[in-house]
Amino acid sequence: MAEGGGIVGGILDDGEEQSSELESTSDSLIAADGFAAAITVSQSADDPSVANATKAFLEKQGQLLDVQVRHLEDEHPFRLAHLRHQSMEGKLRRIGQRFRIALQALTALVAILIGAGLLVMVHDAFHSQSVVIESFDAPAALANRGLTGKVVATGVLDALQKLREATRSTSKALNVQSAWSTDVKIEVPETGLSIGDINRLLHQRFGHDLHIEGGLVQTEQGGLALTVRGDGISPHTFSGPAADLDKLTTQAAEYLYGQSQPFQFVHYLNGIGRSQDALAFLPGAFARASDDDERAEFANEWGDAFANLNQPLPAMEKYRMAMALEPRFWKSWGNLVGILPGAEGEEAAWREGRAMLQAVQSTPKKDRPDVRLLYNPAQITWDLPLVLASNQAEAEQNSGTGASTTIAGPGLADSYALMHDPAQAARYMAASDPEDASTRAEALLLKAYAALDRGDAAAAVPPLQAFWTAWQADSRLQFSYYDNPCLLGLAYGLVGRTSDAEEVFTRMGSSRSRCWAYRGDALEHAGDLAAAERVWAEGLKVVPDLPWIYLRRGLSEQHRGDLKDAEADLATASAKAPHWADPLKAWGDVLLSEGRNADALVKFNEALKYAPAWTALHQARDSLARNQS
Secondary structure (H helix, E strand, C coil): CCCCCHHHHHHHHHHHHHHHHHHHHHHHHHHHHHHHHHHHHHHHCCCHHHHHHHHHHHHHHHHHHHHHHHHHHHHHHHHHHHHHHHHHHHHHHHHHHHHHHHHHHHHHHHHHHHHHHHHHHHHHHHHCCEEEECCCECCHHHHCCCCCHHHHHHHHHHHHHHHHHHCCCCCCCCEEEECCCCCCCCECCCCCCEHHHHHHHHHHHHCCCEEEEEEEEECCCCCEEEEEEECCEEEEEEEECHHHHHHHHHHHHHHHHHHHCHHHHHHHHHHCCCHHHHHHHHHHHHHHCCCHHHHHHHHHHHHHHHHHCCCHHHHHHHHHHHHHHCCCCHHHHHHHHHHHHHHCCHHHHHHHHHHHHHHHHHCCHHHCCCHHHHHHHHHHCCCHHHHHHHHHHHHHHCCCCCCCCCCHHHHHHHHHHHCCCHHHHHHHHHCCCCCCHHHHHHHHHHHHHHHHHCCCHHHHHHHHHHHHHHHHHCHHHHHHCCCCCHHHHHHHHHCCCHHHHHHHHHHHCCCCHHHHHHHHHHHHHCCCHHHHHHHHHHHHHHCCCCCHHHHHHHHHHHHCCCHHHHHHHHHHHHHHCCCCHHHHHHHHHHHHHCCCHHHHHHHHHHHHHHCCCCHHHHHHHHHHHHHHC
16 A cells, blocks of 8 residues: 555555455466366377366366355455445544644643733732732721721722822822732632732832722711821821711822822822912932932922912922922023013023023934923013924823923913904914813903904903902912013003003013013003104013014104114014014015015915915915016
8 A cells, every 4th residue: 555545545445455355366266267278188199087177176176266256256345344444433533633732832822821820920929019909907897887908998099099090190100009910810729819919029029119098987976096006107186077988088098199109299299279288398308319310400499489379489489499409401491481481580481491492402302302391491582483382292191281381282272362363363262171270360361362453452461450459469470470461551551541550560660571562552542652662672681682672662763654664673673583474574565665576485384384374374475476576
């Protein structure tokens, strides 16, 4: 049988062998008959008796061969059946072998998956940094009232989760979980352990988890006392009436949050306006910091707390401390620029902002700060596209909310409004939290912007008065909108309320360039151009590098027909704020009045780079372009 014929081949080959055997027997019989005949013929000539005997012998042999052939023919079907049975057994054995191999492969695959799962669990254990809340102790008397240890622990867990979710920060926070949250009930043979048990054991042995436990008891006065403690966290007890369990769990969660994640906690306090609490917490947190990097972060938060309370001088000191601890600490540098208008004046802020932006440009790209940290230097230099990009990056980084002490929506709306894009401003206001103080304040400003743009100063007064009232009562608004009340002084001046305008300008102080610019506008509108010129000149001595006075004086000169001086002032304003569209458009208007149409078209096109949705600018450019063609 040929090798590799298989089961079917074996059956066919065995049949062929049987056929060959029968054919061989028949051939032997034919050969014997021929041989007998040959001998008979040969011997008959000499001895007939020998011939007869030989013939008889050969005939008997032929008969025996006939019997053998019949026997083989009768046996042939049985031998074929036997061979087929043997082949089937072989086939079944081979199927069984394949099944065993597949089962072994499946077992090996399951073992590999289990091993991979264990490796993942070990890896997670080594890198785990979670706050794990164990089930608390509670006496049976309280348990009968539904206050079991698990219920109390779950309350603390929920409070911690709320604190973490309310913290707008780019720094990674520890995970918060309950001790039973990973309890997967798959029993491991011969150990009685579940997968959850193994996972917890691995985390306890190799992880960096913070385990929290505690207990709830009833005081002698019938109130409740909740005690919490943890790894490296000293026990602390919070007491109160029985009805104040939610308050106690919140206090306990804040204590645990502050002790386990002090930076996150102080950022949370600053973010929700509890800056006084942040100031009380920060000295201890700063003293416990492990290195200068942590101290720099705490110093920056310290500065934020003072800034939120509109205390610019101590805020400035803390930001400078952070920068001393960590050179080129971009976050604190940007915050310093933001606080300097109130601490040392806008001119100092402008110079610091320019220095920071130049430092960013000279720094390798991989070491540059995120664009969201450039908001303050962009704002003080009136780089509105950069202000917008910074606000957009801030919103994207933090799911639309912003990680600073104010939400991002109002800032985005304000940027678009100053770039003369009211549709986008309205879009972001619609998506902003209506209950937030910044949202309410910005909504008032947008109404005023629109009224002033259409020349209706009287309509701008009511929303600006409401903004002024809110601004004086909220230190965070004072920090975020440090010069916007100057608009109220302008509106008062344009409707003839000169004394009210002077009161606002006096209240705002002498360091804000927009107030100097608008005060001159108000005096000119009152008919005292000489006083306006004196105010603008005096303002430029205080803030020579800010663009506002040059812009407003240039517009005044343009309206009075003094085109040469207007061009000089507007060119200076544009040089001070090269990415601000307003000076460029005004400069183009002056050039157009001088008949320098080609130069005016260049300024209009340049302005459109920085205010692409400004309707009046498009109309001026398109009209000029048609005339040029």
